[in-house]
Amino acid sequence: MAGASGGFEVGEQEGPGLTRRALITGITGQDGSYLAEFLLGKGYQVIGLVRRSNVVAYERLLAIQDRLTIVQADLSDQASLIEVVERHRPDEVYNLAGYSVPVISWSQPALDGDITGVGVTRLLEAVRLARPQARLYQASTSEMFGDARESPQTERTPFAPRNPYGVSKLYGHWMTVTYRKYRNVFASSGILYNHESPRRGMDFVPRKITHAAAAIKLGLAKELSLGDLDARRDWGFAGDYVRAMWMMLQAESPDDYIIATGETHSVTDLCSIAFEHVGLDYRDHVRQDPRFVRPAEGVQLVGDATKAHQALGWRPSIDFRRMVEDMVEADLEHLSQTQS
Numbered sequence: 370m371a372g373a374s375g376g377f378e379v380g381e382q383e384g385p386g387l388t389r390r391a392l393i394t395g396i397t398g399q400d401g402s403y404l405a406e407f408l409l410g411k412g413y414q415v416i417g418l419v420r421r422s423n424v425v426a427y428e429r430l431l432a433i434q435d436r437l438t439i440v441q442a443d444l445s446d447q448a449s450l451i452e453v454v455e456r457h458r459p460d461e462v463y464n465l466a467g468y469s470v471p472v473i474s475w476s477q478p479a480l481d482g483d484i485t486g487v488g489v490t491r492l493l494e495a496v497r498l499a500r501p502q503a504r505l506y507q508a509s510t511s512e513m514f515g516d517a518r519e520s521p522q523t524e525r526t527p528f529a530p531r532n533p534y535g536v537s538k539l540y541g542h543w544m545t546v547t548y549r550k551y552r553n554v555f556a557s558s559g560i561l562y563n564h565e566s567p568r569r570g571m572d573f574v575p576r577k578i579t580h581a582a583a584a585i586k587l588g589l590a591k592e593l594s595l596g597d598l599d600a601r602r603d604w605g606f607a608g609d610y611v612r613a614m615w616m617m618l619q620a621e622s623p624d625d626y627i628i629a630t631g632e633t634h635s636v637t638d639l640c641s642i643a644f645e646h647v648g649l650d651y652r653d654h655v656r657q658d659p660r661f662v663r664p665a666e667g668v669q670l671v672g673d674a675t676k677a678h679q680a681l682g683w684r685p686s687i688d689f690r691r692m693v694e695d696m697v698e699a700d701l702e703h704l705s706q707t708q709s
Contacts (some may be wrong), residue, residue: 392457394418394444394492395465396437399568400508402429404463404611409436411615416457418442418466421449429568444488450495454503461618462505464492464541468534478533485534489541493548493556504555504618507545510538511562511603511629511670521673524560524625542625549623557617559610562629562672565692566607567699574636575604579643579693583700585654586647587708592654596661598640601633603671606687616681626681629672634689642693647701 391408395401396417405415416438419425427434440457442449444466454462467485468477489507496503514522515531530536548554569576574595581593605628613628637651644651677683687695 388412389461390414390416390457390459391461391463392416392418392453392459393463393465395467395508396439397426397429398465399429399566399570399607400564400611400614401463401465402433402568403566403608404465404614405430405437406433407608407611407615409433413461414438416440416453416459418453420444420466444484444491447491447494450491451499454495454499458500459503462492462496462500462503463508463614464489464506465508467508467537467541481533482537482540484537486537486540490544493544493552493554496556497548497552497554501554504623505545505557506614506618507541507556507558508614509542509545509558509560509625510535511560511627511672513539513542513560514670517668517670520669521629521631521671522627523673524627524676546625555618555623557620557623558625559614559617560625560627560672561610561613562603562605562627562670564605564607564610564628565696567696568607569696575639575693575696578636578639579696580700580704581654582640582643582647582649582651582697583704585644586649586701587704589704589708592656594656594658594661595636595640596658598637598655598657599635601635601669603629603631603633604639604689604692605630605685606692609685609687613677613681613683616677616683620681624680626677627672627674628677628683629674630685630689631672631674632689633669633671638689639693642690643697646694646697 391413393401408415420443421441440453442453468481496505512535513528513530515535516529528539530539542558545556545558549556565575584590610628640651640655
């Protein structure tokens with residue numbers, strides 16, 4: 370269950386010792402940290418892959434870092450991926466790496482395509498060559514639907530991405546399907562809708578809102594500027610969604626699954642809950658700024674996760690209100706500690 374620290378309950382270790390090995394790309398991100406925590410609770414040995422860089426942010430992993438094996442490689446470097454897979458021989462590979470902010474993808478479309486798109490092919494090839502018995506999870510996204518023709522979307526809804534991020538993710542998604550069908554790699558893809566948590570980056574609207582509500586309550590800020598307050602999203606809790614990733618790789622056969630709540634909430638709903646939780650009225654502090662309003666959106670992106678419910682037994686455990694309130698509590702705690 371989510372708490373002020375953003376954690377959630379995981380199962381007891383299965384059997385003595387660490388028996389299965391999992392390799393996670395993008396382990397320092399929101400989803401990577403939750404997945405690492407979850408898998409450690411399941412008794413896995415967890416290997417986290419980080420790109421070669423002088424600066425790597427481990428803030429989300431501080432509580433578990435001493436239980437992880439961290440290795441360096443790069444999704445743009447085929448040889449480095451093969452070397453890591455050969456050396457660590459993972460039973461499961463979770464590809465969560467990539468640039469995850471759709472708007473920012475317009476500023477670096479070629480780089481986004483190489484890492485978020487072609488990088489998936491390099492990882493699939495590394496698994497095929499060095500560890501063909503491993504099972505691979507690819508993090509796909511609802512952004513692949515983009516200008517969807519129908520709502521809610523299912524696994525059969527045609528894709529129609531509308532930004533470089535969605536296009537890059539779609540390339541990786543189809544390569545995952547192709548390696549599954551024609552290269553005999555156990556590769557499943559999770560088409561995840563928006564999912565948030567206290568570990569979400571400040572580039573994302575829900576975290577901007579919860580952080581602002583906490584800051585204003587503590588007297589550290591006065592107002593928050595946002596774009597379209599009527600925009601709606603299918604928002605879930607990240608901890609629930611990483612559990613779905615693991616469940617996909619425990620299935621008898623690989624497949625594609627939509628992971629979503631099936632409900633939408635507006636930015637106004639999010640503001641209302643966040644500010645109400647700290648005893649404030651968002652209308653006194655939130656300002657709508659035309660500079661942040663995106664072009665009009667078409668069909669609503671909301672996922673139908675019936676297939677995951679029926680085939681995997683997956684269902685979300687944290688509802689929208691609880692998720693937002695937990696995020697506010699975590700921001701209150703963090704800001705209070707920073708000021709003390």
